[in-house]
Amino acid sequence: MDKKKKQQSTEEKILAAARKVFTTKGMDGARMQDIADEAGINKALLHYYFRDKGKLFETVFLEEAQKFFPKINSIFSSELPLFEKIEKFVHEYIDEMLENPYLPWFVMNEINRDPEQFMYRIWGKENLPQPSKFLEQMDKEVRKGTIKKISPVHLFLHIVSMTIFPFVAKPMITRNLQLDELQFRQILEQRRKEIPRFIFDAIKK
Amino acid sequence: MDKKKKQQSTEEKILAAARKVFTTKGMDGARMQDIADEAGINKALLHYYFRDKGKLFETVFLEEAQKFFPKINSIFSSELPLFEKIEKFVHEYIDEMLENPYLPWFVMNEINRDPEQFMYRIWGKENLPQPSKFLEQMDKEVRKGTIKKISPVHLFLHIVSMTIFPFVAKPMITRNLQLDELQFRQILEQRRKEIPRFIFDAIKK
DNA sequence: GTCTATAATTTGATAGAC
DNA sequence: GTCTATCAAATTATAGAC
Structure with missing residues (x-):
């Protein structure tokens, strides 16, 4: 990580720092000074690259939200059979969140x-996500029996x-179940298979 | 609501106002002025009753957290049979959150x-919640077959x-599924029965 | 206890030298 | 492009009259 910092442009350093601070403290809790420190520069430079705090935040937020949401829609509106679709959704979502565990909390919080x-x-007025295709697919399977x-x-x-809740509620869960970081991560990994299995058991005839 | 405000002591008015502002804007986003306005008093009085913002927040937060958590433990460590226990947990939790929809977001956020x-x-070091009893009960049922x-x-x-996630993710869900307030609430109410039913289907032999 | 006025502090933002 | 120094605004906290 520190090796690459030398190669990073200032703008990239700022964005990386802002991402870190905003995602842990939120828009209101984040301090421009924290971001400057984290990036190893001074506050003035933040304003040179991004006009103000709001603009910097928006840049970071939209970038992160794009990681979080679009995947849902592309999977749910694909042509896969129901069970495969559910499996793919759970797998890809947990994988994404294992790499960016702060993501769901940050996005939902803001x-x-x-x-x-x-x-x-995120979507604009005309560009709404359409889980309707997925809902219809389920409905069809029910009616087919x-x-x-x-x-x-x-x-x-x-x-x-x-799929998502355990990531959002991590502090609650680790404390209640007395888990350390590694144990928690292992459980999340297990859920990739456990959740589809549980659902299949619940809805299969 | 306004009728009772006359009867409320100033301290109660402050706490009610603080609860409202803190739970919607969070600790960082809340302004002492907002709380004073909401309570119909001035800022100085806030400091007269509660030394500073941190103390006021802590009072509110601990009060709210006590609504959110202890119920989990009391139900999970009771002597009920497994299925009844699950049913009771889901029912009581959803009922509690339907009355205080902001609760889960606020508590988890902070x-x-x-x-x-x-x-x-919330718990102190020795007073940890013990879902272990519930976990053991499940384990026993599995081994009994x-x-x-x-x-x-x-x-x-x-x-x-x-049980909890839909309350935390309300804005995401209502937007994605195109639900209005009433529809969303009805779905939450349905989940009181739907969740236990789904679980039973998944784990019954 | 409650208010007005004001101090003190924090923090986002800018000016200007290099 | 980057820095130091500084300003301006917002916000918490207190002093002191009633």
Whole structure:
């Protein structure tokens, strides 16, 4: 990491530092001084590259949100069979979050802070994600009798909840279950297979 | 609400106002002026009753955290049979959160901000919650062959995730599924029955 | 206990030298 | 492009009158 810092442009150093500070402290908690220190420069340079705190934050946030959301939609609206689709979603999502564990908390936290602004910025008004295709697919399987009767909306919520929640609630979980970093990570890795398995058991006939 | 404000003591008015502001904006985003305005008093009085912002926040936070956590432990360590225990947990938790929808986001958000400080304050070092009893109970059922083979830790995570996550991710969910307030609330109410049902289907033999 | 006025501090932002 | 020094605004906290 430190090796590469020399090669990084100042702008890249700032963005990396801002990412780190914003994702741990949030927009309100983050201090420009913290970011400058983390980047090994001074505050004035932050304003030289990015006009103000808001602009810097927005750059970081949109960048991160793009990692978090678009994958959901591309998988859910693909042409895969239901079970494979669920499996792929869980796998790819957990993998992504294992690499960026701060991501879900950061994104959800900032969306909560100002839902309209950010949801709009991420998708725009016409570019809404369409889980409807996935919901219809589930509905079709139910009517075909391939899987048990279940509300597609609830099944969708079950899947997303089991996948994402442990990452958001990490401090609660590690404390309650007395887990160290390694144990927690191992459990998350296990969930890649455990969640699809659990769902299949619940809805297969 | 406004009727009672006359009867409320100033301290109660402050706490109610602080609760409202802190739970929506968080510790960093909250302004003492906002709280004073919300309480219908001036800033100086806030400091008269609570030395500083940190003390006021801590009072509110610990009060709220006590609503959120202890119930988990009391239910999980009770003597109920497994299925009833799961059902009771989901019911009571969703009911609690339907009344205080901001609760899970607020508590988890502030714990993420400073895990050590708050986790310690909530339980202390010796007073750790003991989901172990619940985990053992699940393990026993598995070994008896009453339910399918499943890791107790994962089952625990499944239950908690499905129950709490939708409350934390409300803005994401309502936007993605195009739900209005009422529809969202109805779905949450449905989950009281849906989650236990789903779990039973997954683990019953 | 409650208020107004003000101090003290924090922090985002800019000016200007190099 | 980068730095030091400084300003301006926002925000917490206190002094002191009533």
